[in-house]
Amino acid sequence: MSTLLEARGLTRIIEGEVSTTLIEDISFSIASGEFVSVTGPSGGGKSSLLYLLGLIDRPTRGTVLIEGLDTGTLESDALAHLRLTTLGFVFQFHFLLEEFTALDNVMLPMRKLGVLSNQAMIERASELLAQFDLAPHIHKRPGQLSGGQRQRVAIARALANQPKLILADEPTGNLDTRNADSVFAAFRDIVNNFNASVMVVTHDPDLAARADRHLKIIDGHLA
Amino acid sequence: MILPLAARIAFRHLVYRKRQSLVSILGVALGVGFFIALAAMMQGFQSYFLQTVVDVSPHIIINDDYRAPLRQPAEVHYPAAILTIHGLKPKEERRGIRGYEAITNYLHGLPGIQVSQALEGQIFLTFGSTDRNATVQGIVPADERRVIKLDDDLIAGSFDNLETVPNGIIVGIGLAERLGAGMGDRLTAVSTSGVIMQVKIVGLIETGITAIDRGRAYMLLKKVQVLQGLNNRVSRINIRLPDPERAQDLASQLEQKFRYRAESWQEANAGIFGVFVVQNIVMYSTVTAIMIVAAFGIFNIISTIIHEKVKDIAILRSLGFYEKDIRAIFILQGVALGLLGALLGWLVGYGLTSALAAVRVNIKGEIKTDHLMILWSFNHYLLAALFSLAAAIVAAWIPARKAASVQPVEIIRGVS
Numbered sequence: 001m002s003t004l005l006e007a008r009g010l011t012r013i014i015e016g017e018v019s020t021t022l023i024e025d026i027s028f029s030i031a032s033g034e035f036v037s038v039t040g041p042s043g044g045g046k047s048s049l050l051y052l053l054g055l056i057d058r059p060t061r062g063t064v065l066i067e068g069l070d071t072g073t074l075e076s077d078a079l080a081h082l083r084l085t086t087l088g089f090v091f092q093f094h095f096l097l098e099e100f101t102a103l104d105n106v107m108l109p110m111r112k113l114g115v116l117s118n119q120a121m122i123e124r125a126s127e128l129l130a131q132f133d134l135a136p137h138i139h140k141r142p143g144q145l146s147g148g149q150r151q152r153v154a155i156a157r158a159l160a161n162q163p164k165l166i167l168a169d170e171p172t173g174n175l176d177t178r179n180a181d182s183v184f185a186a187f188r189d190i191v192n193n194f195n196a197s198v199m200v201v202t203h204d205p206d207l208a209a210r211a212d213r214h215l216k217i218i219d220g221h222l223a
Numbered sequence: 224m225i226l227p228l229a230a231r232i233a234f235r236h237l238v239y240r241k242r243q244s245l246v247s248i249l250g251v252a253l254g255v256g257f258f259i260a261l262a263a264m265m266q267g268f269q270s271y272f273l274q275t276v277v278d279v280s281p282h283i284i285i286n287d288d289y290r291a292p293l294r295q296p297a298e299v300h301y302p303a304a305i306l307t308i309h310g311l312k313p314k315e316e317r318r319g320i321r322g323y324e325a326i327t328n329y330l331h332g333l334p335g336i337q338v339s340q341a342l343e344g345q346i347f348l349t350f351g352s353t354d355r356n357a358t359v360q361g362i363v364p365a366d367e368r369r370v371i372k373l374d375d376d377l378i379a380g381s382f383d384n385l386e387t388v389p390n391g392i393i394v395g396i397g398l399a400e401r402l403g404a405g406m407g408d409r410l411t412a413v414s415t416s417g418v419i420m421q422v423k424i425v426g427l428i429e430t431g432i433t434a435i436d437r438g439r440a441y442m443l444l445k446k447v448q449v450l451q452g453l454n455n456r457v458s459r460i461n462i463r464l465p466d467p468e469r470a471q472d473l474a475s476q477l478e479q480k481f482r483y484r485a486e487s488w489q490e491a492n493a494g495i496f497g498v499f500v501v502q503n504i505v506m507y508s509t510v511t512a513i514m515i516v517a518a519f520g521i522f523n524i525i526s527t528i529i530h531e532k533v534k535d536i537a538i539l540r541s542l543g544f545y546e547k548d549i550r551a552i553f554i555l556q557g558v559a560l561g562l563l564g565a566l567l568g569w570l571v572g573y574g575l576t577s578a579l580a581a582v583r584v585n586i587k588g589e590i591k592t593d594h595l596m597i598l599w600s601f602n603h604y605l606l607a608a609l610f611s612l613a614a615a616i617v618a619a620w621i622p623a624r625k626a627a628s629v630q631p632v633e634i635i636r637g638v639s
Contacts, residue, residue: 047636051632051635051636054541056540056541056631056632056635057632076545076546077545077546077547080540080543080544080545080546081543082543083541083542083543084542084543084544085543087543089541089542091538091635095534095535095537095538095635097232097235097535097538098239098535099232099235099236099238099239100235108228108539108542109542109543111228111231112228112542112543112544112548113543157542
């Protein structure tokens with residue numbers, strides 16, 4: 001399998017009266033079609049690592065290479081474009097837009113990319129939602145959906161532009177066991193059927209064990 | 224219709240906050256509405272006055288006096304010398320413009336220009352036991368008609384009667400009322416040179432400008448020359464131009480050429496125009512203040528939306544939206560509020576202007592009218608809309624910049 005993402009010596013320090021090191025000198029890579037889980041104690045730097053890999057934060061030292069491209073040299077808009085085309089995010093909180101229906105939320109990244117026609121976007125978004133058993137709920141707003149349904153809408157949205165890597169930050173943190181299980185099943189499904197890589201941060205060792213590879217971060221270092 | 228994405232999001236945000244959006248729109252609408260109504264009223268009055276002045280008076284009047292005293296021969300011959308001349312006595316001259324026929328011929332040679340001559344003088348008019356002074360204009364009606372809209376103000380009789388009725392006189396309605404006289408009445412006219420003449424009222428004029436209606440009379444030029452004892456003299460040459468705006472330039476050219484004081488209608492009414500400038504400043508200041516308040520309303524709603532939606536902004540940024548996309552969402556909200564406010568403001572403005580047009584007043588003085596002068600102009604609507612849109616964009620731009628600079632990781636980290 002080819003390398004999709006490579007982290008080289010990633011260090012993130014928040015400067016202030018007292019500087020805080022979130023992660024330090026982390027290096028690893030993710031291959032295409034790989035399912036990676038990350039565990040570790042709270043405050044250990046799991047989410048910080050995910051934000052750096054997801055290009056929504058910049059490292060103090062080190063760099064992230066995506067398909068060999070050094071993202072450290074890119075401007076804000078170029079990073080945004082990479083996020084739009086190559087990456088998909090799922091957060092602990094679903095972060096859906098309240099004013100939009102499930103269908104509209106899933107269509108947002110597609111609309112931004114602007115490649116498909118309106119009809120094609122509707123069809124693709126509907127298919128994605130149907131794959132996560134949300135077909136009857138596509139015209140509902142987030143407020144009308146359960147926690148698990150919202151999270152699945154968020155996963156569908158992350159898949160909208162067929163990203164090569166899904167980054168999920170404790171996506172099951174607010175879900176019961178049954179919903180958490182279905183979300184993890186969805187991730188496995190993405191790896192198997194969408195040929196994308198998935199990296200999931202979780203506290204649940206049982207769920208983490210279902211990934212292809214398991215990373216552990218303690219006090220900002222890879223254990 | 225497929226709206227661009229930024230417009231879609233902007234629209235949803237506003238629709239989701241109907242009440243706040245409506246209040247902002249109303250704020251802009253009131254500003255726009257008041258501007259339109261105020262502008263219609265103020266410029267209505269100004270253009271009425273201007274039109275009246277331009278119609279009633281010649282565009283340029285060449286008078287029989289000089290703006291600066293004649294230079295003495297010593298001053299002409301020794302321009303570098305320091306001279307003090309004492310005991311100068313003005314040369315006694317007959318009143319009137321010397322060589323007025325040559326000036327008239329020159330003016331007739333200029334394209335599109337209409338010229339008339341008049342002799343103006345003061346007379347006392349007596350009717351029964353009442354007497355009033357008046358400024359009588361000696362005119363040739365056919366010439367005068369080409370220079371000013373003479374007949375428009377005529378409410379009784381005809382200027383042609385001056386030619387047909389011996390010693391005919393046309394007086395302002397205010398003057399006639401003060402004398403207690405009417406059409407066909409015979410008055411006694413006494414000039415400052417002591418000539419007495421029996422005259423007969425053959426017409427009445429009403430310009431709407433009280434000073435004119437109470438103090439002006441017209442007679443044939445020849446008759447006024449007799450009354451004033453100034454045979455073959457005129458005191459004024461009146462000029463009408465195809466383009467009244469050229470009056471100022473031509474007046475100074477004529478004054479340089481013939482030395483007699485040539486006064487344009489702009490110069491003659493400079494005092495009033497100064498008042499108009501002040502009026503306009505007051506109007507624009509008032510409306511600016513209203514629009515600033517309205518802009519604060521827009522600033523407030525957009526700042527509130529940004530505050531409430533900072534999480535959404537972070538998620539949009541993490542999804543791959545550019546800073547400019549975020550900025551566009553909130554500027555579009557400002558534009559939408561400004562545009563809707565302007566459209567509603569047009570209706571408010573139209574309603575207010577119609578209400579002002581229906582108001583009955585009883586103004587007597589320099590201007591006499593029973594209603595407010597209203598100028599219906601689409602330019603007012605356009606200007607108000609542009610003004611409100613500019614205010615809305617500025618009001619939206621400030622918070623929009625802040626929204627675009629949101630660092631998504633800080634927000635996501637805070638929520639997680």
